Each structure stands twice: as structure tokens, then as C-alpha cells.
Amino acid sequence: MSVIVVGAGPTGLMLAGDLAAAGIPVKVLERRAEESNLTRAFAIHARTLELLDMRGLADKLAAEGLKVDEVRPHVKGVKGDGVVFNVRHPDSRFPYLIILGQARTEAALAERARGLGVEIVRGAEVTGLAQDGAGVTLTLAGGRTERAGYVVGCDGAHSAVRRLLGVGFSGRAYDTRILLADVRLEADLPLAVNPFMGDDGVVLLPPYGGGWYRATIWDRTGQGIPIERPVAIEEVRDAMLRITGRDLGVAEMRWSTRFLSERRQASDYRVGRVFLAGDAAHVHSPLGAMGMSTGIQDAANLSWKLAAADRGWAPSWLLDTYQPERHPVGRQVLRLTDTLRRVAEAPPAVRAVRPYLFPKIVNHPRVSERLRLMFAGMAVTYPTPGPATATPLAGTRVPDLALTLDDRASRLYEQLGDGRFVLLDTTQSLPPGDDPWPDRLRVLRSSRPLLLGKATTILVRPDGYTAWTGTFPSGEQISTALAQWLSR
Ligand SMILES: Cc1cc2nc3c(=O)[nH]c(=O)nc-3n(C[C@H](O)[C@H](O)[C@H](O)COP(=O)(O)OP(=O)(O)OC[C@H]3O[C@@H](n4cnc5c(N)ncnc54)[C@H](O)[C@@H]3O)c2cc1C
Known part of the structure; x- marks a missing residue:
């Protein structure tokens, strides 16, 4: 087996589906014998919906759930509709958050994973782990063993994988x-x-x-x-x-x-061939409804890197980017939810000023804009990895750009989701028919003149973030960028 995912919660199911979509053999080991019908997370934020859209799931979930684009805090002492915090995202197909029980999101992710050939083994509790240079051996309750090239612990807050790795989970219980x-x-x-x-x-x-x-x-x-x-x-x-x-x-x-x-975060998201994602890597207050979304985003970040490593073409540094990209995001989610908790639990002195301060903070355009983007996961950016060329907008979310491909209207997110990069080019710098790595790259020649800012050419990572941009780049510059990201 190439990859074993431990845990069939939303994080593990997203990851397993992604790996299977990229053609990687993957198995999920789940302790529970039955599917969960617990509500737990009730919201899906805009960026998570965009990631699910790349996988063809978001429209279905959006149709099932309730679309909400406002938070209306009713603060004692503030009259009428004094405070309205808008969570609209004008540049997204999903300018709202969806209220939907977690079990429905899990069911959609499980159906996708199964449809792509993922084997989900229920009643399989991981109790032991040993790794060597070639792979990882897991022991299950009952003594059976399973072996894979890589293992991802998506086994929740009390992660056995994290414990077996000896990774610290510092923080505290509220x-x-x-x-x-x-x-x-x-x-x-x-x-x-x-x-x-x-x-x-x-x-x-x-x-x-x-x-x-x-x-x-x-x-x-x-x-x-x-x-x-x-x-x-x-x-x-x-x-x-x-x-x-x-x-x-x-x-x-x-x-x-x-x-x-609790408020805790794993110190290491990777130990050798074993990774941690979702609640196994970070837990925090449910205020802000960010737990499930953050786990799904971890999975989207890791899946294509693991697929590239398993295929053997990943640059040597690629798997190492998981920790510097996702650990700071987890830390920020912990801080943000902790701030909400403090506002909620305010001592008497803070409660006395809450009616005056709250409207000022929430109605401040810059502050509310920043908060809106942070809660929705739309503000996430990733540093350019050392060996790659830093260009404008690198590491930022690429919006769902409208494209004209072979005279047909399309959009970028329809072209992502199978683990391949997308090179969007408007300059004809790559000659027609020149698709250097069709197994890992989709080349799209768009007739729109500008794509984003001043960029005429964009290399989009499989998770919808910018790897590289160019303005009328030469063919050689494009080839260099492709070689940096797409070859060993
Ligand atoms: C009571 C409650 C309320 C919550 N409310 C919210 C909310 O309002 N909003 C929000 O965003 N988030 C909320 N959360 C958090 C949210 O549910 C989690 O962030 C989300 O489920 C994380 O997904 P995950 O896949 O990483 O982990 P989980 O959903 O915990 O899935 C982990 C899976 O691993 C399995 N597993 C565990 N150990 C093993 C093992 N040794 N071997 C094999 N399998 C194993 C478990 O059975 C489970 O299926 C809540 C959580 C709880 C518990």
C-alpha cells in the first residue's frame, strides 16, 4: 500500500479521496465500526467550500445546507441591530458560510473516496507504529499488521499516531x-x-x-x-x-x-514518513467553527505533496513544506478562537465596556474585513519554499478565474482536484502541444489577456494556491519554474 490514513473523520476522508483521485493506492483504517451521525462541526467556511468545489462536492453541500452571510451579535446594552458582521466574500462562488451538520459533510467525503476506490476498513484500531527507511508498519488491536510507504494520522484529538510518534501536544484544557x-x-x-x-x-x-x-x-x-x-x-x-x-x-x-x-497544537506535523493532520495536529474552542475546516485544509495541502512523493517526482523539499505551511495556520486558528473565548468569558470590567467597544470593533471596515477573511480561511498564504523563485502573489489563494478554453467558458476550479498543477498561460510562450509533464501538469492556454494583477502566466498548485507568476515570461523562465516545482 502506498499510503494508509488513520481515521475516517472529515480530514482523513478528504485526504484519502485526494490521494485516490491522483491515482495513489490508499487505505483508511477507522476504529469505529459505524459511520458517525454526530453533529459536531456545524459550519463550512468559504475557503473550505472552494476546496470542496475543486472536488465537485461544494454545490451539493451548499444545496443541502443553509447559506448564511451575516453574524448578528446581540450584546446586552446595544440597542436594535447595532452590530452586524458580514461574512460575504464578493470574489468567491461561495460568498457565505454553509450551516450543515458534520455527518453530512463526512458522508459526502466518504462517498467520493469510495467512488474513487478507497478502501475504508472499519473496526480497525491502530495501536502500534514502527517506521524504517522504506515504510511504516502499523499494528492493529488484535495483532494484525498493515504496511505502507507513508502514514497520515487523522485520528482526532486523542490521536494514537501522535502518541506513538512521541510528538508533544502542548497547550491546556480550558x-x-x-x-x-x-x-x-x-x-x-x-x-x-x-x-x-x-x-x-x-x-x-x-x-x-x-x-x-x-x-x-x-x-x-x-x-x-x-x-x-x-x-x-x-x-x-x-x-x-x-x-x-x-x-x-x-x-x-x-x-x-x-x-x-482544549487549546493544543502538535509540535511536529511530520516525523519521517508519518504525518499528522486535522484534530490530531490541533484542537481549540468550537467558537468560530473552524475545527473541521482547518482539518480539511490540512488534507488539501498535504495530499498532492504525498502523491508527488509516492510517484517519485517530488522535489526533495516538497514534503518538508507541510509543517511551515500548515503549523502557522493552526497556531493562528488557536489564537483567534482563544480571543473569541476571552470575549465570551469576559470578566465584569470587560463586560461593562463590551456594549461600547463591540460595535466599534466589528463596524471598523479594516478590522471586520481582516476578521472575515481569517475566519473563512481566505487569508491563508504560504511562504515560497527556499529553492523556488519568489514571484508576486506566490503562496496566495488563486480565485476561481473565469477561463475561455477552446472557445468554451470554463473556470479554474473545474480544472483542479486531481492532484495536478495547472499552468495558465495567455502568452503562447509554450508552443501548442508542448505539455512537458501531462501526469503532473495541465497546461491551459487561455485567451484572456491578464489573469491576476499583472500576471499573464500563472503556475497554480494542485491545492489552488499560486506557485509562480510571470508577466510575459520567456519560455525558458516558464521551464525553470516548472522544473523547480515539478521535478526532483
Ligand atoms: C462535541 C464536539 C463539538 C464540536 N463542535 C464543533 C463546531 O461547532 N465547529 C467546528 O468547526 N468544530 C467542532 N468540533 C470539532 C470538529 O468536530 C473537528 O475539528 C473535526 O471533526 C476534525 O476532524 P478530524 O477528521 O481531524 O478528526 P475526527 O473527526 O475526530 O476524526 C478522527 C477519526 O479517527 C478515528 N480514530 C481515533 N483513534 C483511532 C485509532 N487509534 N485507530 C483508528 N481510528 C481512530 C475516530 O474514530 C474518528 O473517526 C467539535 C468537536 C466535538 C468533539
């Missing part, structure tokens, strides 16, 4: 408990994510549609309740009434849990 509940409300709330901030705590209410909401409740007064005690609907009613100051009419509850979240 001592505040969060209560999660999927509830039906009789009250009519704006079609937005609705956080309520009161003296007793915070209630976050994103809508699923049909009157159902995911309630994330941080209740200052309920912190002494044992974590294992089941959540009663009366407790949810009482906490929501006290915190929001309104009777929202909690009519039904279909799922609930008490949750003690």
Missing part, C-alpha cells in the same frame, strides 16, 4: 464547560449566526433551517455541573433565558452534550 444542543425554537431570529452576550454567559445560535438551531452555550453559573451529567431541555431553556434575556421558545432538543474544550 476549565470552562460548554453545552452544545441542537434545538428547535419557536422564536423567529434573523437568518444569521446569532450570538447573544449577557452577564451570565454567551449563547451562539446558528440556524439549520426549519426552526432548528445549534446552541453553543457558555453559562457562567453552570460550571459546577459534572461533565458526564446528561443535558436536560429545562437546563437549556433556563440558560438561554438568563443569557439572552428573551424567551426564545425552546420547543424540542434532538442532540446535546457537555464539552470541555
